[in-house]
Amino acid sequence: MKLSAERENVDPEAVRRGIEDGTIIVLRNRSHSGILPLAIGRGLKTKVNANIGTSKDNADAGAEIEKLLAALRAGADTVMDLSTGGDLAAMRKAVMRESTAPVGTVPIYQAAAGILERGKAIVEMDAEDIFRVIEENGEDGVDFITVHCGVTLASVNSIHAEGRLLGIVSRGGSMTAHWMDYNKRENPLFSDFGRLLEIARRHEIVLSLGDGLRPGCIADATDRGQVHELLLLGELAKRARQQGVQVMIEGPGHVPFADIAANVLLQKQLCDGAPFYVLGPLPTDIAPGHDHITAAIGGAVAGAAGADFLCYVTPSEHLRLPTVEDVRDGVISSRIAAHIADIARGVPDALAKDISMAEARKSFDWEAQIRSAIDPEKAEKMLEKSTSAEGEGCTMCGDLCAIRMGKK
Amino acid sequence: MKLSAERENVDPEAVRRGIEDGTIIVLRNRSHSGILPLAIGRGLKTKVNANIGTSKDNADAGAEIEKLLAALRAGADTVMDLSTGGDLAAMRKAVMRESTAPVGTVPIYQAAAGILERGKAIVEMDAEDIFRVIEENGEDGVDFITVHCGVTLASVNSIHAEGRLLGIVSRGGSMTAHWMDYNKRENPLFSDFGRLLEIARRHEIVLSLGDGLRPGCIADATDRGQVHELLLLGELAKRARQQGVQVMIEGPGHVPFADIAANVLLQKQLCDGAPFYVLGPLPTDIAPGHDHITAAIGGAVAGAAGADFLCYVTPSEHLRLPTVEDVRDGVISSRIAAHIADIARGVPDALAKDISMAEARKSFDWEAQIRSAIDPEKAEKMLEKSTSAEGEGCTMCGDLCAIRMGKK
Numbered sequence: 001m002k003l004s005a006e007r008e009n010v011d012p013e014a015v016r017r018g019i020e021d022g023t024i025i026v027l028r029n030r031s032h033s034g035i036l037p038l039a040i041g042r043g044l045k046t047k048v049n050a051n052i053g054t055s056k057d058n059a060d061a062g063a064e065i066e067k068l069l070a071a072l073r074a075g076a077d078t079v080m081d082l083s084t085g086g087d088l089a090a091m092r093k094a095v096m097r098e099s100t101a102p103v104g105t106v107p108i109y110q111a112a113a114g115i116l117e118r119g120k121a122i123v124e125m126d127a128e129d130i131f132r133v134i135e136e137n138g139e140d141g142v143d144f145i146t147v148h149c150g151v152t153l154a155s156v157n158s159i160h161a162e163g164r165l166l167g168i169v170s171r172g173g174s175m176t177a178h179w180m181d182y183n184k185r186e187n188p189l190f191s192d193f194g195r196l197l198e199i200a201r202r203h204e205i206v207l208s209l210g211d212g213l214r215p216g217c218i219a220d221a222t223d224r225g226q227v228h229e230l231l232l233l234g235e236l237a238k239r240a241r242q243q244g245v246q247v248m249i250e251g252p253g254h255v256p257f258a259d260i261a262a263n264v265l266l267q268k269q270l271c272d273g274a275p276f277y278v279l280g281p282l283p284t285d286i287a288p289g290h291d292h293i294t295a296a297i298g299g300a301v302a303g304a305a306g307a308d309f310l311c312y313v314t315p316s317e318h319l320r321l322p323t324v325e326d327v328r329d330g331v332i333s334s335r336i337a338a339h340i341a342d343i344a345r346g347v348p349d350a351l352a353k354d355i356s357m358a359e360a361r362k363s364f365d366w367e368a369q370i371r372s373a374i375d376p377e378k379a380e381k382m383l384e385k386s387t388s389a390e391g392e393g394c395t396m397c398g399d400l401c402a403i404r405m406g407k408k
Numbered sequence: 409m410k411l412s413a414e415r416e417n418v419d420p421e422a423v424r425r426g427i428e429d430g431t432i433i434v435l436r437n438r439s440h441s442g443i444l445p446l447a448i449g450r451g452l453k454t455k456v457n458a459n460i461g462t463s464k465d466n467a468d469a470g471a472e473i474e475k476l477l478a479a480l481r482a483g484a485d486t487v488m489d490l491s492t493g494g495d496l497a498a499m500r501k502a503v504m505r506e507s508t509a510p511v512g513t514v515p516i517y518q519a520a521a522g523i524l525e526r527g528k529a530i531v532e533m534d535a536e537d538i539f540r541v542i543e544e545n546g547e548d549g550v551d552f553i554t555v556h557c558g559v560t561l562a563s564v565n566s567i568h569a570e571g572r573l574l575g576i577v578s579r580g581g582s583m584t585a586h587w588m589d590y591n592k593r594e595n596p597l598f599s600d601f602g603r604l605l606e607i608a609r610r611h612e613i614v615l616s617l618g619d620g621l622r623p624g625c626i627a628d629a630t631d632r633g634q635v636h637e638l639l640l641l642g643e644l645a646k647r648a649r650q651q652g653v654q655v656m657i658e659g660p661g662h663v664p665f666a667d668i669a670a671n672v673l674l675q676k677q678l679c680d681g682a683p684f685y686v687l688g689p690l691p692t693d694i695a696p697g698h699d700h701i702t703a704a705i706g707g708a709v710a711g712a713a714g715a716d717f718l719c720y721v722t723p724s725e726h727l728r729l730p731t732v733e734d735v736r737d738g739v740i741s742s743r744i745a746a747h748i749a750d751i752a753r754g755v756p757d758a759l760a761k762d763i764s765m766a767e768a769r770k771s772f773d774w775e776a777q778i779r780s781a782i783d784p785e786k787a788e789k790m791l792e793k794s795t796s797a798e799g800e801g802c803t804m805c806g807d808l809c810a811i812r813m814g815k816k
Binding site for chain 2: 292317357
C-alpha cells in the first residue's frame with residue numbers, strides 16, 4: 001500500500017482509506033514476486049491495460065511475448081494475457097515470467113480451450129473446470145482475473161426480452177450464456193460466488209467483474225441487459241468487500257459520446273465507487289483501422305468523468321490480432337487519453353508535465369521536448385530530419401516561427 | 409445555398425435562415441468555379457479542414473500538391489494553403505486548380521514573404537502590402553481567408569499585463585504584434601476593417617477571424633489576452649454581417665479537456681452564434697508525434713459542445729512539416745472526431761452509419777464493413793491477411809468469436 005502510494009506521490013493514508021472503502025484496489029497476487037504493487041482508483045492516476053495473447057489462428061507464443069514487452073516499454077501499467085490458442089498454461093507462465101507489471105487473465109478462455117481439446121463442446125464444461133483454472137491462475141501468481149459473474153439467467157433474459165442489434169459480443173459472456181441455455185442452470189460464478197471469493201482471498205487476486213453483456217455497437221448502448229448486469233455486479237462487489245476481496249468493475253465497450261459520463265456515474269452509484277475498468281469505450285463503430293483513436297476519445301471522456309482504468313484498443317480491433325506496432329500504438333493512445341483525463345481530474349503532478357513541455361518549447365530545447373514527450377522515441381524520429389538550419393524552429397514554420405519572432 | 413443543403417440532406421430553408429442570422433456560412437468565392445458550395449454551421453455536419461503548404465526549408469510545390477490530393481481523398485471538406493516558401497502566388501494558383509474543395513489562405517504570409525524577398529524586415533510592411541495580397545487572393549478565387557483583425561494594441565497589452573508562459577504562437581498574430589510594436593500603430597486589419605469588408609463582399613470571400621492571440625500551451629488557456637481578442641472578434645463579426653460579409657471565428661489551440669466546452673460556449677455567446685473553427689484543440693502538450701490523436705480527443709469534445717469546423721492536426725505538429733502519410737492520418741483522425749460529435753449533436757444521418765456497420769458485423773459481411781468504414785483503404789489492408797479459415801470471424805477470436813457463437 002505504501003509502495004503503491006509512493007509510486008504516484010500521493011498520501012499513503014488516502015490510499016489506505018480508499019482500500020478500506022473499496023474505492024481503491026491494489027494489484028498484486030500474494031505469490032507474484034518481482035513486481036511493484038499497483039494501486040488503481042479514486043484520486044490516483046488513470047491506468048492503462050494492454051491485452052496480448054494467442055488465438056487459434058495465431059498461436060505463436062514468442063510473438064505474443066514480444067508484444068508484451070512492447071506494451072511495457074510503451075508504458076502499459078498492466079497486461080492481460082487473453083490467449084485462446086496453443087498451450088495456455090505454458091503461455092501464462094511465460095507472461096508471468098516476463099512481465100514487470102501486474103498480469104490479468106480471463107480464466108474461462110482456458111477452461112473452454114481445455115474442453116474443446118478433449119473433443120467436447122464448450123457447453124459441456126462443468127463448474128469444476130472453471131474453478132480449477134481459477135485456482136491454477138491464483139497459484140501461478142495472476143494478479144487479477146475477469147469473471148463474468150453478472151451473466152445470469154435473469155440478466156440474459158433482459159437482453160432477449162428487449163432485443164438487441166448485436167447480441168452478446170463478449171467471448172466470456174457468450175460462452176456463459178450458451179452454457180446456461182444448454183444446461184438449464186445458473187452461471188456457477190454467480191450461484192457459487194462464495195467459492196470464487198474464497199479462492200480470490202487466499203491468493204489475493206483482484207476480481208475484475210466482467211461486463212459479459214456489454215453492447216457491441218453504440219446503438220445497443222445502455223440497454224436493459226447492460227444495466228441489469230451492472231446492478232448484479234454492484235451487489236456482488238459489496239459481498240466481495242465484506243469478505244475482504246478486492247474488486248473492480250468492467251464497463252463498455254461501445255458508447256455514444258453523449259452517454260459516456262452517465263455510464264460512469266451509473267457504475268459509481270450502483271457499485272459504491274468501486275474502480276471502473278472501461279474497454280475503450282468506442283464512441284463510434286465506423287473507424288476500424290483507427291479504433292485506437294476512437295478509444296482514446298472515449299477513454300479521455302470516461303477518465304475525466306471518473307473511470308479509473310482504461311483497457312487499450314489497438315488499430316487492429318475488429319479486424320485481426322494486433323501486430324507489435326499496433327500494440328505500441330494502442331498503449332500510447334490510451335496513455336494520452338489517461339493523461340488528458342488526469343489533468344481534468346486534478347491528479348497530482350499531471351499538469352506539471354505539460355508545463356515542462358511548454359518551457360522546453362519556449363527555450364527551443366529540443367532534447368527536453370523529447371524527454372517530456374509521452375512517446376520520446378517517435379518524437380525523436382520525426383524530429384531527426386527536421387530541425388531548421390539555424391537550430392531554432394523546425395521545418396514547419398522555418399524563419400517565420402512565432403516563438404522565435406517573440407524572442408527577437 | 410440549395411446545393412449546399414442538398415449535400416447534407418437538410419432543409420434548404422433552415423440553411424437560408426442560418427445564413428441570414430449568421431449561424432451558417434457558405435464557402436464559395438464568386439469566381440471559384442468547379443467546386444460545390446460548402447455550408448458550415450449550426451445543425452450541419454461538423455467539417456474538417458486540412459492545412460498544406462511549403463515552408464522555407466521545404467519549398468517543393470509538387471510535394472504539397474500531392475498532400476492536397478491525399479487530404480481530399482481522405483475526405484477533407486476544405487484545404488488551406490499555408491505556404492510560406494517559394495513562389496506563393498504560383499503555389500496558390502496551383503492549389504486552386506487542383507482542389508475540388510473550397511480553399512482558404514492566410515494572406516499575411518504572402519505579404520511577409522514579399523517584404524523579406526525585397527530584403528526588408530516584416531515590420532517594414534505597410535498596410536497596402538497586406539490589402540494588395542488580399543485583393544489578389546479574392547481575384548484568384550480563394551473562398552476563405554484568415555485575418556488576424558483582433559490582434560490590436562489593446563488585446564496584445566492584455567497579454568503583456570498578465571504574463572504568459574509561451575507568448576504569442578500564431579505566426580500571423582506574432583507578425584502583427586511586432587509590426588504594431590515597431591510602427592507604434594494600430595493593426596490596419598482592425599483600424600481599416602471597413603476596407604477589408606469591401607474586398608470580401610466584392611469577391612464573396614468568407615472572413616475567418618483568426619485567433620492570433622490563442623494560447624500555445626494548456627497552461628496559458630483561456631487567459632485575458634485570448635478572451636480580449638475574442639471579444640473584439642465578436643464585435644467585428646457583427647459589423648461584417650451588417651455589411652453582408654460572412655464570417656466564422658477561429659479558436660484555440662491548446663485547451664485543457666475540462667475547459668473546452670466553456671470555450672465553445674464563450675465563443676457562441678460573444679459572437680452571436682457565428683460558426684466556430686477550432687484548431688484542434690489539443691488537451692495536452694506532451695504528445696508530439698501523436699498530436700493527431702490528441703486533437704481528435706479535443707475536436708470531439710469541442711464538436712459535441714457546438715464547434716462547427718475542425719482544423720486537422722497531423723502527427724508531425726510541433727516537429728516538422730507533415731508527410732503525405734501524416735496528412736492522411738490527420739484528416740482521418742479529425743473525421744472520426746467530427747463524426748463522433750455529429751452523433752452527439754444529433755446531426756441527421758450520423759448514427760445511421762454506425763447502425764450499418766453493426767449490421768455488417770452481425771452478418772459477417774466483411775465487404776460491407778469495409779464500405780461502412782471512415783477509412784475503407786486501411787480497414788481493407790488490415791483485414792487482408794486476417795479472415796479466419798472458416799470465413800466467419802477474424803484472427804482475433806478465431807472459433808471463439810462471440811457473434812458466431814450467438815448465431816449457432
